[in-house]
Structure formats: structure tokens, C-alpha cells
Amino acid sequence: MPAQTISPESEDQFHMTVAAVAGAAWLRVVACAMTLAACTGSTKGTNAQSETRAGDAETLATMELVALPDGEPAKLADQWVEAGNEQTAAGEIAEADSLGTTDSAAPEVAQFDSTDSMPADSGLLQDIVSEGVATGTESEGEENLVEPDPWAELESLVDDVLLAPPKQVTAAGLAVLLAEDPDHFFIVDLRGASLWGQGHIAGAIDVSLGNLWAFLAAGNVPAGKPLLLVCHAGQQSAWAAALINMMGFDAWSLQWGMPAWNASGGNMWASACSDQGKALKVTDAAPPPPDSGFPVVDFEGESAQTALHARAASFLGGTFKTKTYDAVAGSLDQYFIVAHVSQQEFDAGHLPGAIRFEPGVALDAAAQLDLLPPDSPILVYDCTGEGAATVAAALNVLGYDAWFLKFGVSSMWCSDLDCAWSPDKAGSYPVEAAGDGT
Numbered sequence: 001m002p003a004q005t006i007s008p009e010s011e012d013q014f015h016m017t018v019a020a021v022a023g024a025a026w027l028r029v030v031a032c033a034m035t036l037a038a039c040t041g042s043t044k045g046t047n048a049q050s051e052t053r054a055g056d057a058e059t060l061a062t063m064e065l066v067a068l069p070d071g072e073p074a075k076l077a078d079q080w081v082e083a084g085n086e087q088t089a090a091g092e093i094a095e096a097d098s099l100g101t102t103d104s105a106a107p108e109v110a111q112f113d114s115t116d117s118m119p120a121d122s123g124l125l126q127d128i129v130s131e132g133v134a135t136g137t138e139s140e141g142e143e144n145l146v147e148p149d150p151w152a153e154l155e156s157l158v159d160d161v162l163l164a165p166p167k168q169v170t171a172a173g174l175a176v177l178l179a180e181d182p183d184h185f186f187i188v189d190l191r192g193a194s195l196w197g198q199g200h201i202a203g204a205i206d207v208s209l210g211n212l213w214a215f216l217a218a219g220n221v222p223a224g225k226p227l228l229l230v231c232h233a234g235q236q237s238a239w240a241a242a243l244i245n246m247m248g249f250d251a252w253s254l255q256w257g258m259p260a261w262n263a264s265g266g267n268m269w270a271s272a273c274s275d276q277g278k279a280l281k282v283t284d285a286a287p288p289p290p291d292s293g294f295p296v297v298d299f300e301g302e303s304a305q306t307a308l309h310a311r312a313a314s315f316l317g318g319t320f321k322t323k324t325y326d327a328v329a330g331s332l333d334q335y336f337i338v339a340h341v342s343q344q345e346f347d348a349g350h351l352p353g354a355i356r357f358e359p360g361v362a363l364d365a366a367a368q369l370d371l372l373p374p375d376s377p378i379l380v381y382d383c384t385g386e387g388a389a390t391v392a393a394a395l396n397v398l399g400y401d402a403w404f405l406k407f408g409v410s411s412m413w414c415s416d417l418d419c420a421w422s423p424d425k426a427g428s429y430p431v432e433a434a435g436d437g438t
Contacts, residue, residue, distance in 0.1 A: 151297055153304035155365045155398060161242050162363050162394040166387050167252045168238070169228065171260040171427045178202075185228035186221050188212070190236055191258060199265045199431035201230060209236060213316045216244065226250045233257040233268045235406065236320060238386040242393035243312040255386065261427045269407075269421035277325055277412025280332075281349040288355065288371065289336075295374040295399025311397045321392055322406045328379060335379035335403075336372060340388055349413065351381070363391060372400060381405035383419035 169177070177184045178201075187204040189196045196206040207215045209231075221227055227249055229237035237253035244251040254260065259267040299307045315321075328335065337354040339346055340363075346356040355371065359382075362368040372378055378400055380388040388404035395402035405411070410420040 150299050150304050150307070151294055151399075152365065154297065154308055155294075155369070157304060157308050158246060158394050158397055159364065161246055161390065163360050165360065166238050166390040167241055167245065168234070168255040168386065169252050170255050171429060174201075174228070174254065174261070175429055184226070185252070186225045187228045187230060188215075189258075190229060190231040190240065195232075195258075195265055197434035199262060199433050201261060202430070202432050204230060209240060209320060210317055212240060212244075213313045216249070217313075221249070224250075226252060228252050228254060230254045230261070231257050232266075233259065233272070233385075233407070235322065235385040235389045235404070239320060239322075239389040239393050239404075240316060242390040243316045243397070246312045246394070246397060247309050253386065256384075256421065256425055259426055261429050262431045263426040263428070265431070267426060269410075269425075270423075272407040273410050273414035273421050274325075275413050275415050277329065277351075278416075280329065280351060281413055282352045283347065283349055285346075286353050286355060289373075291370045292373045293370060294365070297399040308397065315393065315396050321396060321403045322385070322389070323379065323403045324406045325411045328405070332379075335377050338372070338378060338380045338391075340380055340382045340391055341409075345383070345409075345419075348416070351412075354381075359387065363395075374400065376401070378402040379405060382408045383417060384408045384410055384421070 174185075182203065187201055188207050189200050189204040190207065190209050190212070192208060193206050196204070200206070205220075227241075227244065229241050229244075229251060231237040231240075231254075234253060234255055234257040237257065241251040241253045256269065258265065259269055263270075297307065297311075302310070332351060332353065337351050339350045339354040339356045340359055341350070341356065342359070343356070346354075350356070357363055357368060372395070378392075378395065380392050380395070380402060381404065382388040382391075385404055385406055385408040388408055392402040392404040409417060414420045
């Protein structure tokens, strides 16, 4: 889990150059997209930075400032380095079909210089070739443009959310941050006016999930201010944070929701933990499905970045796509089931027919994403529902019909889990009632 308010959406300045060089035998167009760091950096420096980041992640997890799954620091360090450093895209575009002559004119060089900032993983090569780099032969006078793949661009923009651990803050970590700086976060309480009025974290604003995007779009959150979302049990806030982060915000979710801060106003987790699904628990692994391809998304002539914002906003203000155990127990065969858990957790027992997708690795177009059915409902589950909510949000933006299991495995065989809610997780940090200073 990234430290405190480090955002995976950090942006660099890019210089893009496309050069067309006419030679005696070959015509080669090389497209390069690189950050300023890539021009001056080194592999040695990147390795050192990755080691430092891994140490930072472990230290912060020890301090309970962030929620970090076991074994994640090194993986997370790589993500930090990748997000903040070099990305280069280059490739041969075409060959000339004639030898030409030795007294060719000097080559023409087309310059594309962008000073606009953009995410590190933004498909720059696609952007360059879409400007109209031609292939084919000059003698024929034909221009065969290389067509970008909009869905692949969309998938690359979603990767930071799809492959990273959910951005969560523990209650203990939040207490430390607020003691140091009461204004560290812009806090939004999603639970509704009634519960907010009974008691909320100091300074928290009451905004419903359905009104959240309008609230953000109106500019109510100061630029650069990290946003903390608080809900009943950490799942609604994880869903919303994932969608908001895809749109460039620095959004975090309070792990376990309000009960972890102060359970006096109600504790959904106390009744959510159940062993009602133990009868369905199996240990045999289902055979992997065949490749299914990817969803078809109507971009309506817009860029992948524009489509990303529009789709994320629509899900933020639309259906909160979660299913309870009771709702799916008798119809599991109607879903493609994704167990977003570790190998150890999967081997200990899972839902029948579930396919395991390794957190932070498998849900990528270059790995196993094409195993998901593009036209059938998908049910994602993990231990608590918080990570699954993040994954489901990203999959819906990509065009899948993805749902997550509310409360996760905790609602099926809670007593078998080390990761489930337990009474010692209930907090008693101070709250404010309506009129106490807000």
C-alpha cells in the first residue's frame, strides 16, 4: 500500500519526437515516448529507488499508517518506481519497398513537442502514431495509417487501479495523521445524513454516494488535497475511491469503514461475519476457461482518456454493484466467479467453479484478463469485499458486467479466516455530532 498520500497518478513532462529518415535501402520511423527522467536516469538508480521504496512501505505498515497485505512492499516499490520514472515506447513502423538512390534529399524530421503533463502509463506510442505517421511506399503515394486500439489504451489507464492494492488507511494510522495535521485529509462521509448527524470524524462532510461526483466536479475539494472516504464497512468507499482515482484524484478509503474508527453508531461487521457458506466450500480447482477476448466499448468518437472519465463518473453516480451471499448462493452457476485471493487462501477453500486471479498480477491484458467473459456477469470476491470492490469498479469501466460479493469470504466461512473482522478491530476514537463544530 502506498505511503500516506503518495499518488500513483503522479505526472511527468513528456517530449515526443517522431523522425522519418530516408535511407538508401530502408525507411524507418522510430517513435519514442520518454520522461525527462528516462533521458538522464539509469537502471542502477531505479534499482536503488525501488529498494528504498520497499523499505518505506514496510516501515509505514509497521506504524499502521497504511493497510499493506503480506508480501507487498517489494511489489509496491516497483509500482512506485514505474509510476514516477521512465516509460519508453518505440518500434519500427514500416519498410520501403524500393532501394532508392544514393543522392537522396536530406530527410525531413517531424517534431511533436508536448509540454502537457499526462499519466506515466498513457499509451504514448499510440498517441504518436494516431497523429498520422504513414506506412507503405512513397512511390505508390499511399498512406496506410496505424490505427490505435482504444480499448487497449483504456485498459492501460485503468491498470494502476486494477493491479494495485486498494488505497486504504487504517483507523490507527488515520489517528496518527490527524494528530499531526487535522487537515491532512478532506474527509467525506458516505453513510447518510442521519448517521453523520449521530457522530462522524471531525471535519467530515456528509455527501451521499449518488451525489459524490457532482460534489467533486463542482470543485469542492482543494486541488492536490488527498480525499478520505468513510462508509459503513469500507466497501462502498473502496468502490468510490477506485473510480475517483481513475479520474486523477488522490482518494483513500478507511479500512473496515466507520466501525474501525468508532463503532458506537452501528457496526455492520458484527452481524456480517458468518459461516453460512461453509457447505459450498470446495478445495478442487476448476480448469481454466478458454480465452474470451475483450469487451466492446463504444467510445462515441472520444479518446480513451475522455471515455475513462465518462464511464467512471457514470458508475460513481449509478448502481453500486454488489451482491450478498444470500442473493447468489442458489445461482452461482450464472456467474463467472473470480477468487481474488492468494494461493494459500484459495487452496484452503473457495466457491465451486471459481478461478483464482493473483492480486496485483493476473488482471492485466497481458496476463489473464482475456479469460473473463465480456458478455456474462462476473462475481469477484476476496476476504472482506474491500479489494473486490476496487477490482469490480475497474472491470466495469472496462466494459465488463462485474459485481463483488458484499463482505467477501467473511460472509461465508468467517471463523476460518485470519483476515476477517474481529471485535478487537472496533474503534473508540472521538467523533463529532451534528452541531458540535461542523
